[in-house]
Amino acid sequence: MTIAVLQFPGSNGDQDSFELFNSGLRLPTRYVWHKEKTLGPADLVVVPGGFAYGDYLRCGAIARFSPVMRAVQDYAAAGGLVFGICNGFQILCEAGLLPGALVRNASLEFRCLTCALKIESAGPAWNPARLGARIRLPISHGEGNFRIDEDGLARLEANRQVLLRYERNPNGSLGGIAGIRNERGNVFGMMPHPDRAFERFHASQDGLAAARAILAAQFPQFGEKSA
């Protein structure tokens, strides 16, 4: 089992993601620089938070053309597990690996707080029975306002692709959506930060269960209720 954490110029959640999987879940974890054309061994690719390429033009718009993203496209097309957090979610949407887009918060304010999130039933590993009805994770973004056209939203709901919703909408997201998966169930993205919710000194430790539930989409041992 190897976790690959991408690094772009401007990533700032790369080390948080590394620590979540490495020290939080005790899994072998390594960084992959955005200039790499191949991913190397990886059972999960994490696209971390931050401001890749300064968020120039649009969040994630430039990062999506990094050489490593071509490898991520191939990896995802082959069924590989991909998880985008915050800016990583924005990058996956820009890359077309997840539907929709994230625009400026309705308040125009950067929002940084710990949110209560309602867990939706989005698969055998990601559901309230496994994760509980709600978890708490921090958000830290200026552009987390999820947008998609009506048909796209209907499809997301019908296919149960919504992972979690804000109990109190902090950014104007359609349907309070905070995270989604693709239809196939191997690409996940969310604005909240599980990578900032696992240490004892964090406001919440729910990030561990969230990360486990995503791994469990392909590795059932992470879905077992233990430790």
Add this chain to the structure above:
Amino acid sequence: MKINVFVTPKKNVLDPQGAAVGHALDSLDFRGLRSTRIGKLVELEVDGADTPQFRSQLDRICRDLLSNPVIEDYRYEIVPA
């Protein structure tokens, strides 16, 4: 030649920036304002000729990079050198 690419939020996509600026315009007593939308202008200077092939290339970069078709529309004007 010079190309001006205009990128604007889709009509049905919420534009919080535009709304905020609209409120500010209102406070300046600017009357009769019906809507304010904020987009981007990308100025390109390119060597070459305005051919159908060039236009299709231009459409491709507008779709793939300069705009996000999920939330934005684009149009461009080509100003001969």
